[in-house]
Amino acid sequence: MKRTGSVAEVRQQVKEWKKQGLTVGLVPTMGYLHEGHKSLIDRAVKENDRVVVSIFVNPIQFAPNEDLESYPRDIEKDTELCTNAGASLIFNPTPEEMYPNGFSTNVVMNNLTKELCGKTRPTHFGGVCTVVSKLFNIVAPDRAYFGExxxxxxxxxKRMVADLNFDIEIKGCPIVREADGLAKSSRNTYLSAEERQAALVLSKSIALGKKMVEDGERNAQTVIDAMKKCISAEPLAKIDYVSVVDALSITPIDEYKGYVLTAIAVYIGKTRLIDNFIVDIDTL
Incomplete structure (x- = not known):
């Protein structure tokens, strides 16, 4: 497996693969890979002839007060995981390679970024859309893989790909959890032993809300209130949001009807963690 930080080298390699009639999958990451990332790579390897994993801590999706400098990094460990998972190429560029002097173009989305994480991180998704657009243009994959x-x-x-006519299939992959239920995240490494135990309140509240819906509760506020009560019982937890939205448009809804996302963001100490569950009411 090869590792490069060069846009030109990635493009040349992908062109050679495509000349051979090979399909290409892309797994975009910020590195410090864990089993959740590996599940994306595993699926990409299964569904494509060649797989590119991008490892890039994208500076433009971090606000000035966020954890850009402290975000965990371990490229050697990441390389080992990618190799063992069967990836073909790691793209590990520098910020200067991705955003050379004079860079002045950004991809901005309007509607889907206003709720949930977009409320407290207003610049975040502009940075995400910009870097993902660049990765799509650099790698030109047939499929790209993202965690749910x-x-x-x-x-x-998904909306950006449809709006901008990217000829790429977007694959969502299930949440991977620790044995005790905590959703795997690179930011889990920030937690002390006490905070790690306290963080279980996220998955507990998710399980509570999901069971309520599965048992027939359809009032969104009732579910929100119960989940907030569960989270607030943990002294180290501070709620950013608990929200119920349409899973496609990310707009708040009052009733569980159709395809629904229930999402939470919670600070455990100084560490902000997220979790969610999605239900299709019509199939329950």
Whole structure:
């Protein structure tokens, strides 16, 4: 497996693969890979002839007060995981390679970015859309793989691909959890032992809300209130949001009807974690 930070080298390699009639999958990441990322790579390897994993801590999706500098990085460990998973190429560019001097173009989405994480991180999804658009143009994959833990991001990427006519199939992959239920995240490494235990309140509240809906509760506020009560019982937890929205348009709804996303963001100490569940009411 090859690792490069060069846009030109990635493009040349992909062109050679496509001349051979090979399909290409892309797994965009910010590195510090875990089993959740591996599940994306595993699926990409299964469904494509060649797989590119991008590892890039994207500076333009971080606000000035966020954790850009402290975000965990371990490219050697990441390379080992990608190799063992069967990836073909790691694209690990520098910020200067992705955003050379004079860079002045951004991809901005209007509607789907206003709720959930977009409320408290107003510049975040502009950075995500810009870097993902660049990765799509650099790699030109047939398929790209994203985790469903970042459900709002996944909805935004799907909308962007449709709006901008990218000829790429977007694949959402299920949340991967620790044995005790906590959704896997690179930011879990920030947690102390006490905070790690407290963080279980996220998956507990998700399980509570999901069971309520599966048992027939359809009032969104009733579910929200119960989940907030569960989270607030943990002294180390501070709620950013608990929201129920249409899973495609990311607009708030009052009733569980159709395809629904219930999403939470919670601070455990200084660490902001997210989790969610999606239900299709018509299939329950």
């Amino acid at each position: 833990k970042d459900a709002q991001q996944l909805a935004i990427i």
